[in-house]
Amino acid sequence: MNQDDMKRAVARAALDEIVPGAILGVGTGSTVNFLIELLAERRDDIPGAVSSSEASTERLNAIGIPVLELNAVEHIPVYIDGADEVTPQGCMTKGGGGALTREKIIASASDRFVCIVDQSKLVDRLGAFPLPVEIIPMAEALITRSLRKRGGRPTTRKDFLTDNGNRIIDTQGLTIKDPVAFEQTLTAEPGVVTCGTFALTPAHRILVATPDGTQTIDC
Numbered sequence: 001m002n003q004d005d006m007k008r009a010v011a012r013a014a015l016d017e018i019v020p021g022a023i024l025g026v027g028t029g030s031t032v033n034f035l036i037e038l039l040a041e042r043r044d045d046i047p048g049a050v051s052s053s054e055a056s057t058e059r060l061n062a063i064g065i066p067v068l069e070l071n072a073v074e075h076i077p078v079y080i081d082g083a084d085e086v087t088p089q090g091c092m093t094k095g096g097g098g099a100l101t102r103e104k105i106i107a108s109a110s111d112r113f114v115c116i117v118d119q120s121k122l123v124d125r126l127g128a129f130p131l132p133v134e135i136i137p138m139a140e141a142l143i144t145r146s147l148r149k150r151g152g153r154p155t156t157r158k159d160f161l162t163d164n165g166n167r168i169i170d171t172q173g174l175t176i177k178d179p180v181a182f183e184q185t186l187t188a189e190p191g192v193v194t195c196g197t198f199a200l201t202p203a204h205r206i207l208v209a210t211p212d213g214t215q216t217i218d219c
C-alpha cells in the first residue's frame with residue numbers, strides 16, 4: 001500500500017463521520033482531495049459545505065456540493081481535515097498547503113475536528129515539520145527575527161500568497177515542548193495572522209491509515 005492508497009483509505013473511513021443533513025466543514029490538501037472525490041457518493045446527505053480554501057471550494061463545486069460562507073452558517077457539527085503532524089493528544093502542525101488561517105477559523109467554529117492522516121504524520125512531539133506562520137507582509141522581517149530568537153531557521157515561502165493575500169514563513173528546527181503556550185505566545189505577536197500549531201483547536205478524533213487498516217484515536 002503506497003501513501004496515496006493510505007490517504008484514499010483514510011478518506012473513505014472519514015465518510016462515517018459525516019452527520020447527514022448537516023453542513024460539513026471541509027479542509028485542504030491532498031488527503032482531503034481524496035475525501036472530496038468520495039463526497040460525491042454522499043451528496044444527498046450533505047446540504048452544503050464550508051470550505052477552508054479556494055482550491056477545496058473549486059473541487060466541491062465541481063461535484064455539486066454547495067459551498068456556503070461561514071458567516072451564513074450557524075452550526076457545523078464536524079470539520080474534516082488533514083495535518084502535517086499530529087500527536088496522539090490531537091495537537092497538530094498544519095499549513096503545509098498554506099490554508100492554515102481559514103482552517104483554524106473553521107476548526108474553531110465546528111463542534112468536532114476529525115483529523116485524517118496516513119501513519120507517517122503521527123508523531124510524539126511537534127516540530128519535525130517546518131512550522132508555517134501566516135503573516136501580514138510588512139511584519140516579515142520582524143517575525144523572522146522573532147522566530148530566530150525562538151531557535152528556529154525561518155524562510156519565507158517563495159512565490160506564494162495565501163487566499164487572504166498574506167505571506168507564509170516556514171520555520172525549521174523549533175522545539176515545541178508546550179504546544180498550547182507556544183501557540184498562545186506566537187499568535188499574540190503583532191503581524192502574525194496565525195501559526196500552524198493547532199493546540200487550542202485540537203483534533204477530537206484522529207483517523208490514521210496504516211497498511212493494516214485505519215485506526216481511530218479519540219483525543
Ligand SMILES: O=C(CO)[C@H](O)[C@H](O)COP(=O)(O)O
Nearest residue numbers: 029030031082095096097099
Ligand atoms: O494544513 C493543510 C493545508 O494547509 C493540510 O491539511 C496539510 O498540509 C496536510 O496536507 P496533505 O493531506 O496534502 O498531506
